[in-house]
Amino acid sequence: DGEIVPAKFSVYAEYNESLSVKRTILVLFVLQLGMTAFVLLGLSVLRYDAGRLVLGPLRRMLKIVAFYAKNPLSPPPQKDLDFDSSERSSFQKKNEAYLYDSDDETNDKQLGTFETEQLINAVTKITDLLRKCWGVAGAGIISSNLTRQEGGLSTYFNPTVPGEAVYALFAFAAIDKFQSHLHALKGDIMILINDIAAVLHEEVYRWGYEDRGECNKNLGGAFLMVYRIGAVSEVVEKREKAEAVIFSKRDTAKVRRRRSRRLTKEANSASIGRSKVRVADSDRFSRSHVDNLDLSSLPGMRTFTDRALLGLLKTFASIHRDKTILNWNNDFRLGAGVRAGYVDLRFGMDAGWAVEGAVGSLYKIDATYLSPHVNMASRMMSATKQYGVYILLSQAVQRLLSENAQDKLRHLDTVTVKGSSVQQKIYTYDAKVREDFFLYSRTESQADLDSERYTPQIWNTDQDLVAMRTHVFSEFMDVFNRGRDEYLAGNWPRAIQLLKSADELMYERQVEEGYSRSNYWEEDDEDEEKRVSMGDGPCQRLIAFMEDRGGEAPDNWRGYRPLTSK
Numbered sequence: 001d002g003e004i005v006p007a008k009f010s011v012y013a014e015y016n017e018s019l020s021v022k023r024t025i026l027v028l029f030v031l032q033l034g035m036t037a038f039v040l041l042g043l044s045v046l047r048y049d050a051g052r053l054v055l056g057p058l059r060r061m062l063k064i065v066a067f068y069a070k071n072p073l074s075p076p077p078q079k080d081l082d083f084d085s086s087e088r089s090s091f092q093k094k095n096e097a098y099l100y101d102s103d104d105e106t107n108d109k110q111l112g113t114f115e116t117e118q119l120i121n122a123v124t125k126i127t128d129l130l131r132k133c134w135g136v137a138g139a140g141i142i143s144s145n146l147t148r149q150e151g152g153l154s155t156y157f158n159p160t161v162p163g164e165a166v167y168a169l170f171a172f173a174a175i176d177k178f179q180s181h182l183h184a185l186k187g188d189i190m191i192l193i194n195d196i197a198a199v200l201h202e203e204v205y206r207w208g209y210e211d212r213g214e215c216n217k218n219l220g221g222a223f224l225m226v227y228r229i230g231a232v233s234e235v236v237e238k239r240e241k242a243e244a245v246i247f248s249k250r251d252t253a254k255v256r257r258r259r260s261r262r263l264t265k266e267a268n269s270a271s272i273g274r275s276k277v278r279v280a281d282s283d284r285f286s287r288s289h290v291d292n293l294d295l296s297s298l299p300g301m302r303t304f305t306d307r308a309l310l311g312l313l314k315t316f317a318s319i320h321r322d323k324t325i326l327n328w329n330n331d332f333r334l335g336a337g338v339r340a341g342y343v344d345l346r347f348g349m350d351a352g353w354a355v356e357g358a359v360g361s362l363y364k365i366d367a368t369y370l371s372p373h374v375n376m377a378s379r380m381m382s383a384t385k386q387y388g389v390y391i392l393l394s395q396a397v398q399r400l401l402s403e404n405a406q407d408k409l410r411h412l413d414t415v416t417v418k419g420s421s422v423q424q425k426i427y428t429y430d431a432k433v434r435e436d437f438f439l440y441s442r443t444e445s446q447a448d449l450d451s452e453r454y455t456p457q458i459w460n461t462d463q464d465l466v467a468m469r470t471h472v473f474s475e476f477m478d479v480f481n482r483g484r485d486e487y488l489a490g491n492w493p494r495a496i497q498l499l500k501s502a503d504e505l506m507y508e509r510q511v512e513e514g515y516s517r518s519n520y521w522e523e524d525d526e527d528e529e530k531r532v533s534m535g536d537g538p539c540q541r542l543i544a545f546m547e548d549r550g551g552e553a554p555d556n557w558r559g560y561r562p563l564t565s566k
Helices: 020-071 114-136 138-147 178-207 232-246 253-272 275-285 288-292 301-319 324-329 372-387 395-400 405-406 446-454 464-468 473-490 492-513 526-531 537-547
Strands: 164-175 212-220 222-231 345-360 365-370 391-394 410-418 424-429
Touching: 020 372, 114 345, 138 232, 164 178, 164 232, 164 301, 164 372, 178 212, 178 222, 178 301, 178 324, 178 446, 212 301, 222 232, 222 301, 222 372, 222 424, 232 424, 275 424, 301 391, 301 395, 301 405, 301 464, 345 372, 345 395, 372 537, 391 395, 395 424, 405 410, 410 473, 410 537, 473 537, 492 537
Parallel strands: 345 391
Antiparallel strands: 164 222, 164 345, 212 222, 345 365, 391 424, 410 424
């Protein structure tokens, strides 16, 4: 009929998108995984840079501080690995600290590239400067102030820490005719002092037993060396433990009862308070107890003392063959153009206790040793001129030496020192200056090996030691000893006669062997002056002492005299 009738219909379409969804999910997962890996990689790179540039250097700085807090006397870390370590001397190699074990700094990245690395250098230099300025006496100051305190934080700087009583050998070395050299050289005197110190410190460190030889003070014309044995409390405690082990073989009922009573008594004392304990400790370490301790009974003490003395004698030989020092002998200002000036050292040595610590205030402190034994070593050094020798040793040192070393010493006199009424013998090692010391030169490695191979036989075999005593012979020693004994016994006329005979024997030996420094004497010099310079100094000084008093012992003579040198 031509009418249009709308019709309703619908179309349904189904699409299978599972594959597309899976692909999309996989792509998203890969993208997320890649992004995560990229972020982690970036973080690891940043972490590596942070560790290399910040955390690593900070760890090393903490290591350096902790290392010096534990052992302030150790030399600084070594990072220069381009040289042959076998060529370094014992002074350079001693106690070297390598603090780069966990941080790879031995590659081509050298210190100083970044600010943090420069800070490490600054910390190392500061601690090394403290070690060199304060020495062994200032070790306690450095350690106590670098050690972590109060929950890991360091407290304020306190340089005036309490002192500690220690046992040690003390040695002074003085530059002979220092005032004359000072006026002649003016500002160049500092160069001479440093040249001498380089030789002295090298030998002291090389021959010091178990790293115990330290140069404590440089006093311009003199140097103080300390060979630290140990704290008084530690030495006494270890000695008592050794005695307890030796004498506690049998644990009888009587001993057990005595020990039980002692423990009960100590427990009761502890319950009352600590005051009695402090009194007991003070009595235990009183001056009389400390002074009366026989150091020679300590194990290894003779080797310890032998090596300390060897360091001084090796310095004496090295001073007279070191090319730098020999050049000073030819300096026109010292020798007035005729080689009349020589660089010599004089030594004094004593052994005993001292208080080790700092003296001063927050404005200025000095790390030093306070003791009559330090003063005694200084007096021994000064008295070398009084006796015409290069080295003087106190009786305390002589007792600590090995028998081989004691056999080489000469008993010169018996004296008392200012401030003390104790009589003691003084000794010398008859060291003579020789022009041919250079013949016995050793390389650094050979000298280190000689030190490591030390035995008491070195006193009879070492070329330096034998050479500096070749002018001493048995006939001379016999006559001198008899003359000295007569002098001490008060028979001065006989003593003068014997000592003059000994002096004549030494003069004849000098002429025969040609040991004198007579090459600069002019023909118009008096023969008597030559004669005195080639004789025996101790003989001449003892004769002069007796003749100045009329050649007869005074009625109050008791076999000793006060030592007037200071």
